[in-house]
Amino acid sequence: MATPPSARARATVNDVALAAGVSRQTVSNALMHPERVRPQTLQRVHTEIERLGYTPSTAASSLRQQRAGAVGMELTGQGADTLSDALAPFLVSLTICAPRHECHIVTFGSDGGGPVLEQYREMWRSRLVDAFVLMDTHHDDPRPAWLTGHGIPFASFGRVWDDPSFTAWADVDGRAGTDAAVEHLVSRGYGPIGFLGWPAGSLVGDERRQGWADATARHDRSHATLQATTEQRFPDAVAAAGPLVERVGRGGAVVCASDMLALAVHEVLLTRGMTPGRDVGIVGFDGSQSARAHGLTSIAQPYRAIADELLTQVHDQLTTGRAHSTGSMLTPTLVAGSSSQP
Amino acid sequence: MATPPSARARATVNDVALAAGVSRQTVSNALMHPERVRPQTLQRVHTEIERLGYTPSTAASSLRQQRAGAVGMELTGQGADTLSDALAPFLVSLTICAPRHECHIVTFGSDGGGPVLEQYREMWRSRLVDAFVLMDTHHDDPRPAWLTGHGIPFASFGRVWDDPSFTAWADVDGRAGTDAAVEHLVSRGYGPIGFLGWPAGSLVGDERRQGWADATARHDRSHATLQATTEQRFPDAVAAAGPLVERVGRGGAVVCASDMLALAVHEVLLTRGMTPGRDVGIVGFDGSQSARAHGLTSIAQPYRAIADELLTQVHDQLTTGRAHSTGSMLTPTLVAGSSSQP
DNA sequence: CACTCGAATTTGAACCTTCAAATCGCTAAG
DNA sequence: CTTAGCGATTTGAAGGTTCAAATTCGAGTG
Structure with missing residues (x-):
């Protein structure tokens, strides 16, 4: 990085002050503490600021205030x-x-x-x-x-x-997320609701599993067999999703700890000639772009x-x-x- | 943003200069223009810089040099x-x-x-x-x-x-990319090689199509019917990919203008009980993460x-x-x- | 020995802003 | 008429760095 070429004289506080017939500090105040400046003066200063295209120098400001912003x-x-x-x-x-x-x-x-x-x-x-x-x-x-x-x-x-x-x-409240996923699937009329997640020990993963467990228990649909775990790698996820889909069966649904896992379930369904949604429900987690692209229902993070x-x-x-x-x-x-x- | 709390006195050039028994400018030179400083002095200054944990203030430096870096x-x-x-x-x-x-x-x-x-x-x-x-x-x-x-x-x-x-x-040379894709597919023994791209008029898209056209012509496999176009939306892409896959047939392959289009082809294959690669080859474009996750061959951008x-x-x-x-x-x-x- | 030259180093100044304190102008109270 | 008080504004200073010019110090030269 070197010195910018068009470092043509930019307007400074002094230029504005001179033009508006006030002191530099008043110009500064006009921008930083408008309440300290008489409305009439404020107007005048702002006019000049606009006319001269003045914007305070970040560097000078940072230096004085001892903060980078x-x-x-x-x-x-x-x-x-x-x-x-x-x-x-x-x-x-x-x-x-x-x-x-x-x-x-x-x-x-x-x-x-x-x-x-x-x-x-x-x-x-x-x-x-x-x-x-x-x-x-x-x-x-x-x-x-x-x-x-x-x-x-x-x-x-x-x-x-x-x-x-x-x-x-x-x-993000992972538990609330998967809980909502289950509620959604129940209200849509899906039967058995499984969960595809990560091996126990991951705190995020455990939390998401818990939401599913709580919600399914609440609806008396709790089945430990409807749960499968896999690492967060696509081929592994596909392998784990297969048996789970089998157990859930047509009319069932799967809640996943991530969108990638959901995509794995999606792929398994396609491979078996089933249609996601119609045959087996899927809900992913994260609200990622790829999930959206594939039409997957997902728990979106409030970024x-x-x-x-x-x-x-x-x-x-x-x-x-x-x-x-x-x-x-x-x-x-x-x-x-x-x-x-x- | 407000003033940082631990704005406890940081070391400045002056502190280092004092400690090393030189002037501030020499300290500055030691960092900016080491060749201007006698090796012995340089050593001494650096020792103190290290000891005091000195790092130049970005704000002051930017202000003086009139550049943000x-x-x-x-x-x-x-x-x-x-x-x-x-x-x-x-x-x-x-x-x-x-x-x-x-x-x-x-x-x-x-x-x-x-x-x-x-x-x-x-x-x-x-x-x-x-x-x-x-x-x-x-x-x-x-x-x-x-x-x-x-x-x-x-x-x-x-x-x-x-x-x-x-x-x-x-x-990125799109033409070279799709050309390489065709070469790759030919060398792997695929037969008809189709192209799934965007409607003509997109310059990037046209260029990528051209690479495919050139390469297939070179191998005497040019067939206008092996080409399909779609907007960059997943459902549309899937719809367009279906007939194209049909025309290419088992043993053929499809080069795509983007990874999303490649994923669409991928999905179509799965739906029809075919295995990507074994039954029909696919090459995407961009080298995106999702392509990699799904095992898709892709033309990776040299970011x-x-x-x-x-x-x-x-x-x-x-x-x-x-x-x-x-x-x-x-x-x-x-x-x-x-x-x-x- | 005075004198030039160059390398190494120092000094003065400027970069532009905002804080803190001082000043100005004016009204209201004594 | 004087003075305290208050709001609006100005002045002085500082923030840390690097450029440009000035200075110092030695070595080499006539």
Whole structure:
């Protein structure tokens, strides 16, 4: 990066001040604290601001105020692989919500899963960002403890399971999601309702399974045999889905812990000449694009609300110096597609 | 956004200078122009930098140098919908390449497809970014002309079709991609090779079709009837794929203009009890995650190279004030999956 | 030994904004 | 008529860095 070419003299506060016949501080006030300026003066200043096309310099402002007005977001993924489906929609939501919180989003991340914390340190030390937003925090994730230890503000999309005392998070109520899925399927008249999930031990997965278990129990349809588990890999999921579909049978339905699993069920149905929805119902989880493309009913993550909540939380931390007293659990929404249309 | 809490005195150039017994400028030189500093002094300064944990303030540096060291990237999408599959991998590549070009990526974008240019203007005027990277430039896209008109540096992922004189772009050679797909299928022993693409008029689509046409002609397998077109919507694609599969028949293969179209063919095969690869070959385009998950062979976009090229281009524009003399056409790579395994 | 030259380093200034404190102008109270 | 008080506005300063110009120090030269 080098010096921009058209660094032709941009208008500064002084230019506006001179033109409007006031002092620089009044111009600054007109933008930062309008209530401190007489309406008549305000009008005049704004006219000149408009006329000269003035916008305060981010750099100068950041320097004076000792804050970047930016939040960092790590993007990992060796190349283009292993990208979380949620990354794009979440990042878009974060980006769109940012202006409401007077900040913007700066992305960063290294290639070969290198020294991740080093990157956080650099971003923070150079004050390129004031805080971070984390996603995909996993078990034994070093980031939360490290950030906390260094007094760096951050909020996490997804609970930080390792540290129950950590409260700066927003997450989706997986139990409520799968519960709603079951209710939806029951109301649509499906019979046996199975569940395709991940092996026990994954906290997110267990929670989603629990919602299914609770809801089916409530409707006296609880059957341990209607449950199958698989790793989050497509071929494995297809293999696991086969027998489950068999057990559920025509007129039944399957609730899945993720959209990928739902797609596996979808594929199994097609292979056997069955039509998703008409023959067997499917509900996925995450509301991903591919689910929508295939007409799958899915429990959609409220990305917008999550992003908004997380930015509120970091804002509060920056303002008060203390973290929220409690995390925020958000309820996902069922988006109906043809896969739950009998 | 408010003042960070732990704005505890960070080390500054002065602190380091004092500790190392040199002047602030020498410290600055040690980092910016090491060759100007005597090796012995350099050593001493670096020791202190390390000891004090000093990192230059981005804000102060940007202010002095009159450059943000950042590139803006628009993320659109009403909510989480309509997201380009390419967005996530491209953005990750861009983010990872950025440090090599001494910059970072700042995202922005508004919700309801509002005043887009207004956002570009704001980002630029406040000097939050020095330049922009565009993607998904479409016909009658107002952005290229606007940016050019305002003398704002930018580079585009994808040619700017409206303006042949514009050279700051990097793109994928679609023709080479589908050509390679045909070669691959021929070498694997497939018979008739069809093409599922978009209606004529889309320049990207036409180019990809051309590669297929050229390659099949070369092998004397040119058949206009082996071609079908559809809009980029899954249900439509499935409808169009059916007859095409029929015409290609067992032992044949289909090259698709996108992975979504390839998935449609995949679905059609399953529905008819056929196995992708064994019965009918499929090659998609884009190398998307979902293609990989389903085992589809696909022409993968060289996102990393594109990102690197685009950042080089904006860097050059910022340095020289002039745009590259020519755009950069990159060759995609075929990634083989089970869908082209006879 | 004075003198030039160049490398290494230092000093002064500027980048643009906003905070904090001081000043101005005016009204209302003493 | 003086003065306190208040809102509106201005002035001084600082935030941390890097550019440009000035200075210092030694070595090499006449």
